[in-house]
Structures are given as C-alpha cells and as structure tokens.
Amino acid sequence: MTVPQRVPVSAMFAYSMEVLGKPSVATFERYERHGTAREAFSYVAIAAAVSALIGLVGGLGGAIVAFLTTMLGFLVFTYAVYFAGKTFFGGTGTYDEVAFTFSLFYVPLSVIGALLGLIPLLGLLTGLIILVAQIYYGYLAVQSSMNIRDSGPAIITLVIAGAVNFVLAMIIGGIFAAILIGGAMMSGAGR
Structure with missing residues (x-):
C-alpha cells in the first residue's frame, strides 16, 4: 500500500464541499484514501482554532x-469508531481512513456551528441541526471508512463512539471543574 502524499487544506476543503453537497458512501469512498490522520488533524486544527x-x-x-x-473530541470519537468497528463488527478500514473521512x-x-452559535437564540437550533447532520454524515463515513455496509452495525458503532466520547468529556470536564474550583478556593483562602 502506498502512503498518500500530503493533502493541502485547499484540496480538503474541496473534498468537504463535495461530501457535504453529494452525501453518499460512494462520495466518501472516493476520498478516504487521499490522506492520513496527519492531514485530518491539521484540518481539524482549523476548526479548533475557530472554536x-x-x-x-x-x-x-x-x-x-x-x-x-x-482536538481531543475528534481524536477520541474517531478512534472509538475505528476500535468499535474493527473489534465488534469486523470493519476492515484503517484509522487513517476513519480520521480523514470524518x-x-x-x-x-x-x-x-461555532460561528452561528454566536447569534443569540440561533445557537441552540443550529447546534441541534449540526448534531443531526454530523450523525448522518458519520453514518455514511462509518460505512465507507470501516467498510461496514449493514445499517445496524454502522449505527451501533456510532452509538458506542458517542458514548465513549461523552464519558471521556464528562471526566475531562470534571477534572477542569475541579482545577478551577480548587484554584478559586486557594485564591480565596489567601485573602
């Protein structure tokens, strides 16, 4: 298997527009081997910077x-998709394919979602629409990147990845909250 060449952000943006405009397993299949996790994380860093x-x-x-x-949410979610798809449903994709496609x-x-979330009242509605869209595109991406064509296993793979992502987000959020509360208590104790 040959290693793909570095993919410029402009090409990834063009791939994104096609994926969003013509959502199908076939569209994802066309691009899944065009890049690696390295390019995927470089691209995700753009979304992280906007956030x-x-x-x-x-x-x-x-x-x-x-x-x-x-960044961590993307890493955890895509790795959970890869792990669950491969372990439980015999998916044959690689982590590079999962990360790049997602x-x-x-x-x-x-x-x-981040930009529209700045508009009062529109943020919640936008968030729900973005979530539904991500679930739909994720469903297609699982079928493509992990080669899991049956609906049930593809959906279960997404549910497992979502649950793992949620649990880790709660743990990390709890750690951040404890640090912030501890810092506030320490600064208050010094007064």
Missing part, C-alpha cells in the same frame, strides 16, 4: 478549553 477564537469570549481559559476539546464533514460543520 478557540470564539472561546476567547470566556477569556484565555475558554479559548484553550475550546481548542483542546475540539474530518471532511466535521471541520466545516464545526466551523459553521
């Missing part, structure tokens, strides 16, 4: 948390 800029509203800490949660819809939808 971090918007997170600056909450201060530097908000920006850092937004950047890290975007990045093609994750990045534009995340950026759109």
